[in-house]
Amino acid sequence: MPLAIGSAPFRSRTGRRSIERHVAVRRGGSALSNGNGRHGTPPPPSNGSVHRDRSTALRITRALEKAWGVPQPRRRALAPLDALVATILSQHTSDANSARAYRELKRRFPRWGLVAGSSPEDIAEAIRCGGLADQKALRIHQILQGLDGRFDMRQLRRMPNETALEHLCALDGVGIKTAACVLLFSLGRDVFPVDVHVHRVLTRVGLAHNSKSPEQTYERMVPAIPPGRAYSLHVNLVRLGRSLCRPTRPQCRRCPLLSMCSFASGKENPRVSRGALNR
Numbered sequence: 001m002p003l004a005i006g007s008a009p010f011r012s013r014t015g016r017r018s019i020e021r022h023v024a025v026r027r028g029g030s031a032l033s034n035g036n037g038r039h040g041t042p043p044p045p046s047n048g049s050v051h052r053d054r055s056t057a058l059r060i061t062r063a064l065e066k067a068w069g070v071p072q073p074r075r076r077a078l079a080p081l082d083a084l085v086a087t088i089l090s091q092h093t094s095d096a097n098s099a100r101a102y103r104e105l106k107r108r109f110p111r112w113g114l115v116a117g118s119s120p121e122d123i124a125e126a127i128r129c130g131g132l133a134d135q136k137a138l139r140i141h142q143i144l145q146g147l148d149g150r151f152d153m154r155q156l157r158r159m160p161n162e163t164a165l166e167h168l169c170a171l172d173g174v175g176i177k178t179a180a181c182v183l184l185f186s187l188g189r190d191v192f193p194v195d196v197h198v199h200r201v202l203t204r205v206g207l208a209h210n211s212k213s214p215e216q217t218y219e220r221m222v223p224a225i226p227p228g229r230a231y232s233l234h235v236n237l238v239r240l241g242r243s244l245c246r247p248t249r250p251q252c253r254r255c256p257l258l259s260m261c262s263f264a265s266g267k268e269n270p271r272v273s274r275g276a277l278n279r
């Protein structure tokens, strides 16, 4: 049965786990962990470590804003479903290619109802230039089918953050990162998405050093984000992860976070960091 935003129960176990964790962390607990880190979920942070995380997150935010400025949101934000599809198209490709794929999708299918009524193969054909077209087309098709014609997703605008995240994560094919991107980029909410770039930088800096996945880093960051700075911190960290703090050969000497980075100071990985600083 198709899912109607605003009224349906969860259908995605992964999504439910993510949002349960999200809500639990906001309340100071963990829905899935028994407190000793089983299920791959670390125990909830103590008050002391939350305080330290907040202070570190604020220093990182300020350092990046000082170096690169305060990023400004687009004047006209995308509608929620447009932002959701654009987020899926942006995965594992460049901004230029994902923008081309999005434009081509909209050109071939001017209304979301037309995309929902087409086949995954036709969608894949339209977004071929964005990479991973077959997987992305399946997800987009699945999501649109699940919306059952309610493509404006207008209920999201009236919901508090947790409820809106919950409803998005209930859609098959939508995880916590994609849901958080919709809230941040479309609805202008103070929510902090964690993608692979943000996860890599934050684990290296030492803020989420024991985190095993972007989802865990997201949970860790929920109570730490300086109020009103989620957009700035997210955009600047993605920029840092793409430009300087790449998976291999990070350019530490040019990094605005050099003085506070555990990786560069050798605390995390002395061998790699010496190499990085010697370049």
Ligand code: SF4
Pocket: 201, 204, 205, 244, 245, 246, 250, 251, 252, 253, 255, 256, 257, 258, 261, 262, 263, 264, 276
């Ligand atoms: S100092 Fe190096 S490892 Fe640390 S965040 Fe910057 S680029 Fe990444």
